[in-house]
Amino acid sequence: MLAPDGQRWLSRASRGAEQVLGRSDPTKELERFALMYPATADTREALVQDFHSFRQALNVASADQRVLVLINAPVNQETKLRDSLRSVVNDDAVIGRFHFDFEQGTQWKEQVTGANESPGIILIHPGEFGLKGKVLKQLPLDAGDDLIIASLKQANAAFAATTEKKVYSQHVAKGTRQGIYFEGAVPYGEDRDGDGEIDHRGGSRGRGGFGARGNGDRGRSGRNPRN
Amino acid sequence: MLKRFAFVFGMAVLGNWCLAQGPRPGNLGASKLDLGQPGIQWYTTWESAEAEAKRSGRAIMFVAAATQCHGVSGVF
Numbered sequence: 392m393l394a395p396d397g398q399r400w401l402s403r404a405s406r407g408a409e410q411v412l413g414r415s416d417p418t419k420e421l422e423r424f425a426l427m428y429p430a431t432a433d434t435r436e437a438l439v440q441d442f443h444s445f446r447q448a449l450n451v452a453s454a455d456q457r458v459l460v461l462i463n464a465p466v467n468q469e470t471k472l473r474d475s476l477r478s479v480v481n482d483d484a485v486i487g488r489f490h491f492d493f494e495q496g497t498q499w500k501e502q503v504t505g506a507n508e509s510p511g512i513i514l515i516h517p518g519e520f521g522l523k524g525k526v527l528k529q530l531p532l533d534a535g536d537d538l539i540i541a542s543l544k545q546a547n548a549a550f551a552a553t554t555e556k557k558v559y560s561q562h563v564a565k566g567t568r569q570g571i572y573f574e575g576a577v578p579y580g581e582d583r584d585g586d587g588e589i590d591h592r593g594g595s596r597g598r599g600g601f602g603a604r605g606n607g608d609r610g611r612s613g614r615n616p617r618n
Numbered sequence: 619m620l621k622r623f624a625f626v627f628g629m630a631v632l633g634n635w636c637l638a639q640g641p642r643p644g645n646l647g648a649s650k651l652d653l654g655q656p657g658i659q660w661y662t663t664w665e666s667a668e669a670e671a672k673r674s675g676r677a678i679m680f681v682a683a684a685t686q687c688h689g690v691s692g693v694f
Contacts, residue, residue: 393678395675397667397672401677427677443663454685454693456649517692556653
């Protein structure tokens with residue numbers, strides 16, 4: 392837990408929420424932190440979410456099983472849309488149901504079917520493994536809030552009605568069988584000793600896990616990494 | 619309650635392990651939410667979460683996890 396300045400730690404860091412918030416009443420503990428910093432601005436004007444890349448946005452939307460809303464606008468319009476869309480993304484019918492991403496250019500189209508030539512607000516059904524997607528609907532950049540919200544509600548309902556809920560263990564097993572492989576931008580591994588550097592050694596029980604693939608090395612156990 | 623925080627989700631920070639040394643792949647279950655129901659509106663970059671926290675004065679709950687498990691994408 393961090394203070395609003397993003398610098399001051401309010402709790403220690405740990406691997407699980409229980410270890411930070413406790414087991415007895417984590418909600419109450421979370422509320423305690425919240426009460427330390429009551430909102431000083433209208434939360435219904437919260438900033439619109441964004442991703443570092445469309446590739447990651449598609450992956451996260453797939454993982455969360457939500458429709459991805461891509462705002463593909465020229466630079467001069469994107470700034471305005473980041474403001475004007477706040478009322479949309481914080482609407483009760485929208486918040487927590489979608490992911491939003493701003494992208495320039497056309498490279499994102501390589502992963503998506505059904506896109507047309509025009510910039511716009513594009514509702515995307517993420518594929519099972521988040522590597523591909525298909526356009527559900529495209530709205531013009533000047534679409535009004537009511538139209539956007541109605542379209543989002545419709546897309547969300549259709550997505551929920553036609554998508555199978557993931558059981559993640561089965562998803563991973565299926566992906567492994569199919570040879571699905573996604574490599575992120577961050578080197579594989581973990582800062583085990585807290586020195587700020589990614590450690591690539593194997594797991595604590597001798598498994599060849601962390602870092603086994605990312606930098607071309609193997610885990611300490613010497614086993615070949617799995618896909 | 620959830621609106622009281624600026625949630626940030628550090629993706630892919632932890633490489634190809636599921637939630638660090640959290641559940642093993644075979645132990646991963648399903649979300650408790652039905653599809654289409656509202657969950658947490660995460661900020662998926664540090665920059666955007668920090669900006670929102672400073673704008674609204676809310677605390678940050680920072681969670682780091684990967685959206686891939688053993689290299690398989692589309693999973694939490």
